[in-house]
Amino acid sequence: MPRKGPDPGGAGPHAGRPTIGDIAESLGLSKAAVSYALNGRPGVGVRTRERVLAAAEELGWHPSNSARVLRGADAGVVGLVLSRDPELLTFETFFVHFLAGLEKVLAERGSSLLLRVIGDHPDEEIATYRRWWGERRIDGVILLDERFRDPRVAQLAALRIPAVLCGGPLKDWTMPALWTDHAADAETAVEHLQALGHRRIAHIGGPMQFVHERSRRRGVRRAAARRGMQVVCVESGYTGPAAARHTHEVLGVDAGERPTAVVYGSDVMAANGLAAIDELGLDVPGDVSVLSWDDSQLATLIRPSVSALRRDNLAYGALAGGCLADLVQGHNRGAVQLPASTLEVRDSTGPARTAG
Amino acid sequence: MPRKGPDPGGAGPHAGRPTIGDIAESLGLSKAAVSYALNGRPGVGVRTRERVLAAAEELGWHPSNSARVLRGADAGVVGLVLSRDPELLTFETFFVHFLAGLEKVLAERGSSLLLRVIGDHPDEEIATYRRWWGERRIDGVILLDERFRDPRVAQLAALRIPAVLCGGPLKDWTMPALWTDHAADAETAVEHLQALGHRRIAHIGGPMQFVHERSRRRGVRRAAARRGMQVVCVESGYTGPAAARHTHEVLGVDAGERPTAVVYGSDVMAANGLAAIDELGLDVPGDVSVLSWDDSQLATLIRPSVSALRRDNLAYGALAGGCLADLVQGHNRGAVQLPASTLEVRDSTGPARTAG
DNA sequence: GCAGTCTACTGAACTGGTTAAGTGGACAAT
DNA sequence: ATTGTCCACTTAACCAGTTCAGTAGACTGC
Numbered sequence: 001m002p003r004k005g006p007d008p009g010g011a012g013p014h015a016g017r018p019t020i021g022d023i024a025e026s027l028g029l030s031k032a033a034v035s036y037a038l039n040g041r042p043g044v045g046v047r048t049r050e051r052v053l054a055a056a057e058e059l060g061w062h063p064s065n066s067a068r069v070l071r072g073a074d075a076g077v078v079g080l081v082l083s084r085d086p087e088l089l090t091f092e093t094f095f096v097h098f099l100a101g102l103e104k105v106l107a108e109r110g111s112s113l114l115l116r117v118i119g120d121h122p123d124e125e126i127a128t129y130r131r132w133w134g135e136r137r138i139d140g141v142i143l144l145d146e147r148f149r150d151p152r153v154a155q156l157a158a159l160r161i162p163a164v165l166c167g168g169p170l171k172d173w174t175m176p177a178l179w180t181d182h183a184a185d186a187e188t189a190v191e192h193l194q195a196l197g198h199r200r201i202a203h204i205g206g207p208m209q210f211v212h213e214r215s216r217r218r219g220v221r222r223a224a225a226r227r228g229m230q231v232v233c234v235e236s237g238y239t240g241p242a243a244a245r246h247t248h249e250v251l252g253v254d255a256g257e258r259p260t261a262v263v264y265g266s267d268v269m270a271a272n273g274l275a276a277i278d279e280l281g282l283d284v285p286g287d288v289s290v291l292s293w294d295d296s297q298l299a300t301l302i303r304p305s306v307s308a309l310r311r312d313n314l315a316y317g318a319l320a321g322g323c324l325a326d327l328v329q330g331h332n333r334g335a336v337q338l339p340a341s342t343l344e345v346r347d348s349t350g351p352a353r354t355a356g
Numbered sequence: 357m358p359r360k361g362p363d364p365g366g367a368g369p370h371a372g373r374p375t376i377g378d379i380a381e382s383l384g385l386s387k388a389a390v391s392y393a394l395n396g397r398p399g400v401g402v403r404t405r406e407r408v409l410a411a412a413e414e415l416g417w418h419p420s421n422s423a424r425v426l427r428g429a430d431a432g433v434v435g436l437v438l439s440r441d442p443e444l445l446t447f448e449t450f451f452v453h454f455l456a457g458l459e460k461v462l463a464e465r466g467s468s469l470l471l472r473v474i475g476d477h478p479d480e481e482i483a484t485y486r487r488w489w490g491e492r493r494i495d496g497v498i499l500l501d502e503r504f505r506d507p508r509v510a511q512l513a514a515l516r517i518p519a520v521l522c523g524g525p526l527k528d529w530t531m532p533a534l535w536t537d538h539a540a541d542a543e544t545a546v547e548h549l550q551a552l553g554h555r556r557i558a559h560i561g562g563p564m565q566f567v568h569e570r571s572r573r574r575g576v577r578r579a580a581a582r583r584g585m586q587v588v589c590v591e592s593g594y595t596g597p598a599a600a601r602h603t604h605e606v607l608g609v610d611a612g613e614r615p616t617a618v619v620y621g622s623d624v625m626a627a628n629g630l631a632a633i634d635e636l637g638l639d640v641p642g643d644v645s646v647l648s649w650d651d652s653q654l655a656t657l658i659r660p661s662v663s664a665l666r667r668d669n670l671a672y673g674a675l676a677g678g679c680l681a682d683l684v685q686g687h688n689r690g691a692v693q694l695p696a697s698t699l700e701v702r703d704s705t706g707p708a709r710t711a712g
Numbered sequence: 713g714c715a716g717t718c719t720a721c722t723g724a725a726c727t728g729g730t731t732a733a734g735t736g737g738a739c740a741a742t
Numbered sequence: 743a744t745t746g747t748c749c750a751c752t753t754a755a756c757c758a759g760t761t762c763a764g765t766a767g768a769c770t771g772c
Binding site for chain 1: 373416417418419420421422423425426433442447448449451452453455456459460463468469470471472473474486487488489490491492493596624627628631653654657658659670
């Protein structure tokens, strides 16, 4: 199967990609001897080994991944399917950082990443994993964005595909999971607002199909209740218009009932919330304080800059990669807790306006 | 090689992954007959074909990619190495959109994407391509971020690795290239500013190691010269502090010499520029108009919102994927021009303050 | 001098799917 | 009845590695 395109002559076998047989032939050895030499196994003399390695280097030999996998080796690849709308800025920053961290660890452990980007469609996601696994392309997968009653977990378990869940941990499963203590993060956020004198707050979160959104809402409710604060929770979407609409809904009431602080589910929601609050003729942080549950450069660039709960997504991705690499090698690390988010206090949170 | 983990019994061959041989055995046929049936080739009866397909479906068979590649099939994978700092917001949005478009087309054409994220290090990038290619993991690669005197082009050509360059076109190479008419985009930007009465403008661009930054600078210079406008060009960096520093440099002069408009190389640079202009006690767009060469949600969320040249990066990625898929199949589409950017006029550009 | 052991290799089978070449039987034409 | 032509299938080689089971030769021990 010669390569297409301008290939006059085609200097050598397989478009210049030498095989172990070429090395063997050039040195008058058998394929087996060359294989032993290249893999540092006993059974070849020191002198011969050196010659083999030199020849491999000179010819620019690389082992055929297909041949190795066919013999039963790991594919050296892990799969990741993204089923989210790429238009969401929060997701973009999360994803690129997560990916960079993930990839760094995988590279260190000799793996690569097979990526697929699809719309929000869990069926296609599991079908992709099933196909990749069936085709022996991957050794395992990373599951992002755990959903309420997520079907992917049971399906991957049934297919015996090694997987690391970013979410959980799940009670009934042995799948390793990277989980965040959203309750603790909620405490951090609510405590900050309490300290500033806020007694009536709102939480405008993302879609409740995501488990982390449920956890956050529950965390905020409990943290507020524990402090005797009133709290209004609204399910919104990650898009700007949704966040703006719910901001109008929550804050467009009499000053006496109006929350004095809003915790948004993401930086994009907070940014659009700021604009909506401005439309309502309210001042941030004078009338309303604003806090975002995700941090990003956006939070620092808009005015006022937005106080935010910050998580190291690079480390998150790296941890996920490490857990999966371990799992593929037979070591299940179980439930791993991520470090708590830190609060970045900026200009959008301030003292509550004293009632009256 | 049984999978690790809880695998009591291990129901079937290769952890539940049946082979063509299993199908053949279960039906009392030869492997060849099954292969012909599964691939829709002549040589099997209609009845037999149906039985084979039914058995494959029931067993959940997928063809082993390794086995096919070993026989000479394409890998069905294209490679992409990112060598940029993931901290750059502009890059994040560009990348995720580009990726989504790229992946969509690749999926339609039966390919997947192998991804690697590394720091800014061209040597490691080419080494990764070389290894992937040597290991028969990929059919081709996408080259992003063309650099001045980019070594990657010649190296990939020498290795005969099919590649599509996002940049170019190059005079001496037959590598397909997706190129942008930066001169035309510069015309659009400068014309907009001229129409608003600006006669003295600045361009604060990104690093000149990138070919597109050079093209843009040249485009701005020529478009301005053609209109008799004065122009100051500064090489900056994609980070916020660099953009802020150069903004102070360019605008911290007497009002008589001060440019009345600045074209920034990216949305992040523009956002940080806005903050710097505010620090200088200048008003946007009253004293200075601001234009960004990349658009994103950030440009719409900061105040004032930033006028920007917008490019459809989803379509860009899709086009790159299509060109590469064509190239792998032997069809070189040569130099393909991307659609011109469109100007999104927002609040940051306004009439020039009349001199005096 | 001959068995025993070790070293340094070779030969061949094997992985799963593809494919050229071959085979046996049914059927038609002559 | 013979020849030819299909059809529907089988056999076996092949891809590039890995690995098990040899094996030739050198060396040791007695």
